[in-house]
Amino acid sequence: DTAVSQTPKYLVTQMGNDKSIKCEQNLGHDTMYWYKQDSKKFLKIMFSYNNKELIINETVPNRFSPKSPDKAHLNLHINSLELGDSAVYFCASSHSGQPQHFGDGTRLSIL
């Protein structure tokens, strides 16, 4: 009964490929997020959706496209993967203005 679950946990792929990461939350939250954590553990928000509507879109290359089919799901599609995309990507969810609950991350490695 994991609250925020991401798949896959590990993703190893070659430069130039297109890949997707899926996220689901069963907490009934209205807001979902994607974060990127670099090798120095720095966490930075990428996107946020509130009730399926995009509300935060930080300076992220347009190769990254989030999609929210419903309030419980927020997927992240990445086109033309680059070496610099290697990182851990975290999905999170919350009610607006409340602490965010994080998944356990997807470790993306670009060869």
Added chain:
Amino acid sequence: GESVGLHLPTLSVQEGDNSIINCAYSNSASDYFIWYKQESGKGPQFIIDIRSNMDKRQGQRVTVLLNKTVKHLSLQIAATQPGDSAVYFCADYPNAGGTSYGKLTFGQGTILTVHP
């Protein structure tokens, strides 16, 4: 730009000692602060939070102190245990009651190592 940062990137303590992790913030509009713990291979886990109308909040073995005058936040862990070893992040919500829609800004992180 606005930032939330940490004074000490690493902290080593003996089991049973008290630990103090510090954080400085620069955004004067910050009104809600959260401490997260991140264990190896896991996502950040909520520990405790505090709103700007408070200067102290206690949980189980943890206490958060907020000094708005100097824009400083600290996390105190009592009787630190090996299971407390992790990376600790402070995070900041500006105007949390308004339309910030959860734009958390995370600090650098402090690595806490507890020796048995």
